[in-house]
Amino acid sequence: MLASGEPLRVGRRYSAVVFGRMAESVRRIMGKPGSVALQPYTKLLKSIEEREERLRELSDAEITAAAAELGNAELPYERDDLAELCALGREAAHRVLDERPFDAQLIGVMALLDGHVAEMATGEGKTLAGALAAAGFALRGQRVHVLSVNDYLAQRDAEWMRPLYTLLGVEAGWIGQESTTEQRRAAYAADITYASVSEFGFDVLRDRLATDKADLVVPKPNIALIDEADSVLVDEARVPLVLAGAAEAAESDAAMAELVRGLRPKIDYLVDDDGRNAHLTDAGIDAVEKALDGVDLYSADDTALLPRVNLALHAHALLQRDVHYVVRDGQVRLINESRGRIALLQRWPDGLQAAVEAKEHVAASETGEVLDSITVQALVLRYPTRCGMTGTAMAVAEQLREFYELEVAVVPPNKPNVRQDEPDRLYATPEEKEDALLEEVVSVHTEGRPVLIGTQDVAESERLAERLAKSNLPCVVLNAKNDADEAAVIAEAGTYARVTVSTQMAGRGTDIRLGGSDMADRDRVVEVGGLYVIGYGRYPSSRLDDQLRGRAGRQGDPGGSVFYVSVEDDLIANNAPETRGYDVTSDGAITDPSWRSTVDHAQRVAEGQLLELHRNTWRYNQLIDVQRGVVLEHREAVLTDDLGKRQLAVDCPATYEEFIDEVGEEEVARAARLITLYHLDRGWTDHSEFLADLREGIHLRFLGRRNPLDEFNRDAVPAFKGFLDNARSRAAQMFADAKVANGRIDVDAAGVKRPSATWTYMVQEQPFSTEFESMVGKLKNLGGPGRE
Numbered sequence: 001m002l003a004s005g006e007p008l009r010v011g012r013r014y015s016a017v018v019f020g021r022m023a024e025s026v027r028r029i030m031g032k033p034g035s036v037a038l039q040p041y042t043k044l045l046k047s048i049e050e051r052e053e054r055l056r057e058l059s060d061a062e063i064t065a066a067a068a069e070l071g072n073a074e075l076p077y078e079r080d081d082l083a084e085l086c087a088l089g090r091e092a093a094h095r096v097l098d099e100r101p102f103d104a105q106l107i108g109v110m111a112l113l114d115g116h117v118a119e120m121a122t123g124e125g126k127t128l129a130g131a132l133a134a135a136g137f138a139l140r141g142q143r144v145h146v147l148s149v150n151d152y153l154a155q156r157d158a159e160w161m162r163p164l165y166t167l168l169g170v171e172a173g174w175i176g177q178e179s180t181t182e183q184r185r186a187a188y189a190a191d192i193t194y195a196s197v198s199e200f201g202f203d204v205l206r207d208r209l210a211t212d213k214a215d216l217v218v219p220k221p222n223i224a225l226i227d228e229a230d231s232v233l234v235d236e237a238r239v240p241l242v243l244a245g246a247a248e249a250a251e252s253d254a255a256m257a258e259l260v261r262g263l264r265p266k267i268d269y270l271v272d273d274d275g276r277n278a279h280l281t282d283a284g285i286d287a288v289e290k291a292l293d294g295v296d297l298y299s300a301d302d303t304a305l306l307p308r309v310n311l312a313l314h315a316h317a318l319l320q321r322d323v324h325y326v327v328r329d330g331q332v333r334l335i336n337e338s339r340g341r342i343a344l345l346q347r348w349p350d351g352l353q354a355a356v357e358a359k360e361h362v363a364a365s366e367t368g369e370v371l372d373s374i375t376v377q378a379l380v381l382r383y384p385t386r387c388g389m390t391g392t393a394m395a396v397a398e399q400l401r402e403f404y405e406l407e408v409a410v411v412p413p414n415k416p417n418v419r420q421d422e423p424d425r426l427y428a429t430p431e432e433k434e435d436a437l438l439e440e441v442v443s444v445h446t447e448g449r450p451v452l453i454g455t456q457d458v459a460e461s462e463r464l465a466e467r468l469a470k471s472n473l474p475c476v477v478l479n480a481k482n483d484a485d486e487a488a489v490i491a492e493a494g495t496y497a498r499v500t501v502s503t504q505m506a507g508r509g510t511d512i513r514l515g516g517s518d519m520a521d522r523d524r525v526v527e528v529g530g531l532y533v534i535g536y537g538r539y540p541s542s543r544l545d546d547q548l549r550g551r552a553g554r555q556g557d558p559g560g561s562v563f564y565v566s567v568e569d570d571l572i573a574n575n576a577p578e579t580r581g582y583d584v585t586s587d588g589a590i591t592d593p594s595w596r597s598t599v600d601h602a603q604r605v606a607e608g609q610l611l612e613l614h615r616n617t618w619r620y621n622q623l624i625d626v627q628r629g630v631v632l633e634h635r636e637a638v639l640t641d642d643l644g645k646r647q648l649a650v651d652c653p654a655t656y657e658e659f660i661d662e663v664g665e666e667e668v669a670r671a672a673r674l675i676t677l678y679h680l681d682r683g684w685t686d687h688s689e690f691l692a693d694l695r696e697g698i699h700l701r702f703l704g705r706r707n708p709l710d711e712f713n714r715d716a717v718p719a720f721k722g723f724l725d726n727a728r729s730r731a732a733q734m735f736a737d738a739k740v741a742n743g744r745i746d747v748d749a750a751g752v753k754r755p756s757a758t759w760t761y762m763v764q765e766q767p768f769s770t771e772f773e774s775m776v777g778k779l780k781n782l783g784g785p786g787r788e
């Protein structure tokens with residue numbers, strides 16, 4: 001330790017590191033990660049303002065020319081250029097959008113350009129701040145991808161900001177789910193591309209299967225500017241985006257479906273108490289064997305027979321129409337049980353899917369296999385520069401730093417927030433909570449105050465709406481079914497006397513103006529206190545609570561918020577199972593204020609578990625990503641640099657020479673590329689499947705008190721060894737056996753198969769692994785065998 005007054009004898013660099021670490025430790029000890037200092041930005045505000053008068057005199061063409069001048073240097077912007085950029089952006093926005101960016105927005109712009117996450121409250125105008133930063137990057141020759149939350153917002157923001165971009169001399173495009181390949185290419189060719197996170201991810205995945213470089217769609221990643229950064233980078237980080245390939249239609253087993261349809265429950269088959277398993281009784285076995293012309297099921301030569309019977313029985317006895325699935329438009333669609341909604345593009349494992357289709361007499365759908373996947377986190381980490389904006393970043397500052405090396409800049413609001421956030425109202429049971437909440441809505445409604453109720457899920461929304469209707473209080477319900485329609489509805493939530501019920505995420509990114517979107521009734525709504533937000537239970541993270549609250553009190557508007565909580569709500573019951581009692585009033589309200597801290601505690605426990613889950617998934621994915629990186633690098637060399645051809649020239653020189661003579665250099669290059677890529681892709685698909693199975697199966701070893709991650713690595717590393725060599729030798733074998741037909745090397749006949757179609761989806765839930773990982777997380781916390 002240094003004696004006081006003793007000079008610190010370290011070089012500048014070293015001392016900065018030391019102090020940085022000290023500051024970091026202090027932050028950690030304090031439990032409050034610091035945010036980026038805003039002083040360098042606020043210091044420029046005066047200079048930005050001083051430039052305004054001069055810029056006002058310029059013609060539009062001169063503004064465009066002045067912006068182009070900024071392109072003569074590299075990033076980062078030095079102070080003068082940064083001030084000029086902000087001033088130009090302000091003048092341009094004022095001209096074409098009739099919005100003069102506030103100082104707070106410009107601070108946000110500068111923070112984004114420095115590669116930070118700008119925390120700006122809801123309604124502070126993040127769309128415009130993000131656009132000015134995107135233009136700033138683009139003017140310096142960078143390619144910017146703006147990652148939006150959904151297609152609707154991607155298109156809306158790109159169109160909304162287009163006049164601004166045009167005046168600043170940069171080009172913007174957008175991509176939606178329906179965009180064609182050509183439209184996608186055009187959007188990527190622009191300086192700035194808006195798309196949802198999933199569309200960017202799906203394009204990356206599809207490119208991984210390209211067999212000709214002319215088919216590639218996505219340019220090299222450069223800058224990611226992420227809207228709703230915490231939700232993308234933290235809440236959705238673990239979500240895998242999947243590219244699946246349809247190989248061929250599964251065989252329909254209509255005969256077996258018919259056979260089991262005739263079996264009698266409880267006589268021919270039994271279902272376990274938990275409804276997860278069904279099996280034939282002796283009588284059932286006899287019946288099936290008789291129907292199959294006396295075959296002995298258990299010693300049948302046809303080993304596929306018993307599994308066929310079991311699949312058909314499973315589909316018949318365990319999966320119920322309209323409970324587990326619906327049949328729509330000649331297709332079996334799964335119902336996501338927790339959400340009660342149709343889960344588009346989710347399916348059961350192939351055999352079971354086909355068995356249910358046979359049971360329902362619909363055509364068998366195509367079987368598919370996962371060709372590759374990418375998590376949202378890995379997608380974002382492809383970009384060398386990342387930045388983003390959100391209303392709630394500080395609560396996850398540690399995670400943003402740990403997983404993305406991002407710092408948070410907390411931008412103060414343009415106008416002080418005057419929203420009244422009331423303390424939680426606690427009740428013993430959910431029924432009492434709901435009664436009290438409805439009473440409150442009715443009472444507030446009589447004053448004409450608009451109310452927005454935030455629920456946890458669709459079922460809750462619908463039930464509340466029904467009860468409100470019974471109390472003669474019609475309301476508008478949003479439940480995340482269609483982004484564009486929802487935006488239109490939520491925009492009106494500030495209308496006088498309007499009651500809106502919405503799941504937390506519905507209509508996000510849409511401005512709620514007091515008095516309706518045209519603000520016709522604004523004064524009346526201001527008089528009754530502005531928008532009143534009521535949470536139907538606290539969310540699993542305080543950020544989600546804050547996002548809901550933030551719907552009210554935008555830009556200094558009056559507003560209020562309160563949460564209704566029952567101690568039997570899942571969040572509390574699962575995370576703070578208290579044994580102490582409480583006093584309740586006659587309507588079930590809990591008066592003991594210390595219960596409020598129990599609710600906060602429960603939420604912190606839930607947040608901690610999510611973080612642990614994130615860390616665990618990340619550790620698994622890291623190894624997989626390293627292996628995938630090796631394959632992709634190799635793949636690129638095959639695709640763009642004829643690596644396959646060069647290797648085959650070495651591995652099968654005789655065939656190679658023959659082919660060159662017979663069909664020419666170019667055709668050999670084509671065939672070599674297709675054959676080599678086929679074996680690389682095939683190998684990777686198989687290896688990924690192996691890794692997925694390994695990860696799922698490892699829990700058995702985990703129970704044997706070993707560290708599951710070590711176990712995973714122990715098997716995953718050797719399994720990848722020799723991957724490239726194997727793919728190479730298989731390619732050589734296929735190349736040597738290939739034949740020439742009609743002047744071309746017949747790669748199809750040689751065995752090169754590409755999926756007849758591909759489709760993309762997001763995996764919403766992984767119940768098994770989630771359960772497993774949270775178990776790992778809990779044991780890690782206890783210092784158990786999961787500890788590193």
Ligand SMILES: Nc1ncnc2c1ncn2[C@@H]1O[C@H](COP(=O)(O)OP(=O)(O)OP(=O)(O)O)[C@@H](O)[C@H]1O
Pocket residue numbers: 098099100101102105120121122123124125126127128391508509510511
């Ligand atoms: N400088 C400005 N002057 C006037 N109005 C502005 C300005 N900047 C933004 N606005 C308006 O403020 C509203 C909110 O903007 P925006 O939707 O970008 O907010 P946000 O911060 O993204 O909110 P959310 O968190 O809901 O996404 C919009 O109607 C926009 O037109």
